[in-house]
Each structure stands twice: as structure tokens, then as C-alpha cells.
Amino acid sequence: xxxxxxxxxxxxxxxxxxxxxxxxxxxxxxxxxxxxxxxxxxxxxxxxxxxxxxxxxxxxxxxxxxxxxxxxxxxxxxxxxxxxxxxxxxxxxxxxxxxxxxxxxxxxxxxxxxx
Amino acid sequence: xxxxxxxxxxxxxxxxxxxxxxxxxxxxxxxxxxxxxxxxxxxxxxxxxxxxxxxxxxxxxxxxxxxxxxxxxxxxxxxxxxxxxxxxxxxxxxxxxxxxxxxxxxxxxxxxxxxx
Numbered sequence: 417x418x419x420x421x422x423x424x425x426x427x428x429x430x431x432x433x434x435x436x437x438x439x440x441x442x443x444x445x446x447x448x449x450x451x452x453x454x455x456x457x458x459x460x461x462x463x464x465x466x467x468x469x470x471x472x473x474x475x476x477x478x479x480x481x482x483x484x485x486x487x488x489x490x491x492x493x494x495x496x497x498x499x500x501x502x503x504x505x506x507x508x509x510x511x512x513x514x515x516x517x518x519x520x521x522x523x524x525x526x527x528x529x530x531x
Numbered sequence: 532x533x534x535x536x537x538x539x540x541x542x543x544x545x546x547x548x549x550x551x552x553x554x555x556x557x558x559x560x561x562x563x564x565x566x567x568x569x570x571x572x573x574x575x576x577x578x579x580x581x582x583x584x585x586x587x588x589x590x591x592x593x594x595x596x597x598x599x600x601x602x603x604x605x606x607x608x609x610x611x612x613x614x615x616x617x618x619x620x621x622x623x624x625x626x627x628x629x630x631x632x633x634x635x636x637x638x639x640x641x642x643x644x645x646x647x
Binding site: 420425450452457458459460461462465505517518519520521522523524 | 535537540563565567572573574575576577580622624626628635636637638639640641643
């Protein structure tokens with residue numbers, strides 16, 4: 417039972433354009449969401465996060481939108497740069513008791529930004 | 532910023548041997564350490580969660596006698612893959628969180644384990 421879903425395994429965009437990466441979740445107890453960027457054979461690097469009390473968080477070129485009613489979040493990167501090419505993971509945490517801090521990851525989306 | 536050092540980055544071992552992977556938090560106290568494994572083109576799957584000084588909590592389907600986790604100090608956690616088999620070959624990643632969560636989740640750089 418996959419609680420965090422990234423339905424697009426890959427996405428290709430042109431440099432300078434907007435990249436939109438999507439993520440859906442099923443567990444209504446999730447209250448904190450994160451996006452990570454990952455290169456092969458490296459650990460994930462934190463990009464941006466959002467709490468369930470917000471619907472938008474912006475940090476430079478990265479903006480995360482959260483639609484709680486739809487259990488959907490998205491990461492917008494604008495303008496996209498070739499160096500953004502990597503696998504992007506959506507992750508969620510929340511719930512009760514000791515499981516609060518566990519992160520549940522999606523399968524990732526490979527973003528390719530073409531020069 | 533918060534840094535987690537993970538070693539080794541790559542290891543090749545023979546079937547039946549044991550391999551130890553270390554994760555150290557360099558500039559903060561990691562009260563909670565998470566251990567993940569990732570298969571090619573798959574998600575990061577949580578294996579276990581450990582709190583300093585306590586026994587690790589393993590996810591369903593993860594053999595605790597095979598994947599030994601030690602979190603004896605606030606800056607060091609180890610994962611030992613015992614009696615490794617080729618199917619244990621994977622990418623293992625640790626993630627540390629401090630008590631208040633102010634530093635979020637900091638990931639190590641991962642360990643590529645190949646069992647031959």
C-alpha cells in the first residue's frame with residue numbers, strides 16, 4: 417500500500433521553463449511534506465517543505481503547493497536549469513505516537529532539464 | 532548546516548560475511564536515526580528507526596537479526612548486515628533527526644553494498 421505516490425517516473429523540460437512535479441498521498445494523518453533532490457549513489461538533499469497548515473511555501477526558484485482536500489502537492493521549479501536534472505522525491509510525515517517522525521517516500525520522478 | 536557522515540560509500544563483500552555501515556552526525560545530536568535501503572529505480576524504504584540508547588524499531592518484513600542497528604551515542608549509529616547474501620546488495624542510507632527536529636532530517640551520502 418503506497419501512501420505517497422509520484423505517478424510520473426520522468427519529466428523532461430526545456431531550460432528556462434517551469435518544471436512541475438506532482439505527488440499524491442492517501443494517509444490523511446500526514447501533516448508535513450518535504451521534497452528532496454537526489455543524484456545517483458548519493459543521499460537525498462533537502463529542498464523545501466510545507467506544513468499542512470499552509471498551502472504554499474516558496475524558497476527562491478522552488479515553490480511547493482499543498483491541496484489538502486485533494487491530498488495533492490506539487491513542486492514548481494522556475495526557471496528550470498540543467499543543474500536541476502536529478503531524481504526528485506516527495507516525502508511525508510505525521511501520524512500518532514512514535515511514528516510521527518517517520519518519512520514515507522514516493523518512488524521519485526526523474527527530471528531532465530534540456531539546455 | 533547539519534551534516535551526517537556515512538561510511539563506507541562503497542563496499543564489496545563475500546556471501547556469508549558481515550558488513551558494518553556507520554553514520555555520524557558531525558555538528559548536532561542525532562536523537563533519532565532512520566535507516567533506509569533503496570533498490571534501483573525504487574523509493575527509499577524505511578528499514579528501522581533507532582533512538583539513542585534504545586532498541587531499534589524495525590519495519591514489517593525487516594529481519595532484526597540480520598540488520599543489526601546500534602545507536603549507542605548521540606552522534607553515532609551503525610547498521611551491520613550479518614551473513615550477507617547477494618539479495619542484500621542495495622543502496623543503504625541513514626537519516627538523522629535532532630530532538631526538536633529543528634534541523635529537519637539530514638541524510639548521509641549512502642553506502643552501495645555489493646555482495647558477491
